[in-house]
Amino acid sequence: GQNIDQPTEMTxxxxxxVQINCTYxxxxxxxxxxxxxxxxxxxxxxxxxxxxxxxxKGRFSSFLSRSKGYSYLLLKELQMKDSASYLCAVxxxxxxxxxxxxxxxxxxx
Amino acid sequence: xxxxSQHPSRVICKSGTSVKIECRSLDxxxxxxxxxxxxxxxxxxxxxxxxxxxxxxxxxGVEKDKFLINHASLTLSTLTVTSAHPEDSSFYIxxxxxxxxxxxxxxxxxxxxxxx
Numbered sequence: 290g291q292n293i294d295q296p297t298e299m300t301x302x303x304x305x306x307v308q309i310n311c312t313y314x315x316x317x318x319x320x321x322x323x324x325x326x327x328x329x330x331x332x333x334x335x336x337x338x339x340x341x342x343x344x345x346k347g348r349f350s351s352f353l354s355r356s357k358g359y360s361y362l363l364l365k366e367l368q369m370k371d372s373a374s375y376l377c378a379v380x381x382x383x384x385x386x387x388x389x390x391x392x393x394x395x396x397x398x
Numbered sequence: 399x400x401x402x403s404q405h406p407s408r409v410i411c412k413s414g415t416s417v418k419i420e421c422r423s424l425d426x427x428x429x430x431x432x433x434x435x436x437x438x439x440x441x442x443x444x445x446x447x448x449x450x451x452x453x454x455x456x457x458x459g460v461e462k463d464k465f466l467i468n469h470a471s472l473t474l475s476t477l478t479v480t481s482a483h484p485e486d487s488s489f490y491i492x493x494x495x496x497x498x499x500x501x502x503x504x505x506x507x508x509x510x511x512x513x514x
Contacts, residue, residue: 334505
């Protein structure tokens with residue numbers, strides 16, 4: 290079966306760094322996405338990785354290891370507005386998105 | 399990024415009535431649209447995939463006669479929740495993709511449906 294695992298909830302301090310991990314087992318792989326979702330809103334795109342390595346985009350970076358079925362999202366210089374759920378999703382061989390359950394990130398002052 | 403507009407953003411309806419939700423791609427042609435529902439504190443669950451001009455493909459456990467999907471044009475897909483019941487209350491989100499080989503899907507704003 291297809292499976293995406295990520296922690297349910299994480300807490301971090303404003304100004305700090307947090308890493309949200311995602312492991313996956315899917316039928317085929319056409320890339321891994323990270324989305325941010327604030328409560329009551331639709332997800333917004335953060336990053337896309339299809340090759341191994343680190344992709345940096347401002348305060349956010351995403352890493353992928355295809356051989357390990359593993360990715361992480363790194364958030365630096367945390368701000369209160371970063372409090373949200375972070376969803377990991379993998380595109381399978383049929384170009385369908387398989388979603389993780391999301392990680393709720395709580396930022397404390 | 400491309401824009402997907404979903405309407406309405408919130409709707410309250412009486413039990414037994416039907417509600418239609420529209421999803422429009424504003425600046426690109428969407429060959430494929432996806433409909434998701436999301437219960438509080440849970441992840442997105444794919445309900446169905448629709449390709450323009452053909453019947454939607456429903457995920458297991460999703461009643462096709464209850465959740466009618468129409469993708470009549472390359473810029474519009476609709477989801478109609480028929481004979482709605484309180485348990486249908488949820489957050490419904492559409493996303494659109496320009497082509498089968500395209501990796502990124504763009505999301506609508508979502509629709510909060512409350513059935514009373």
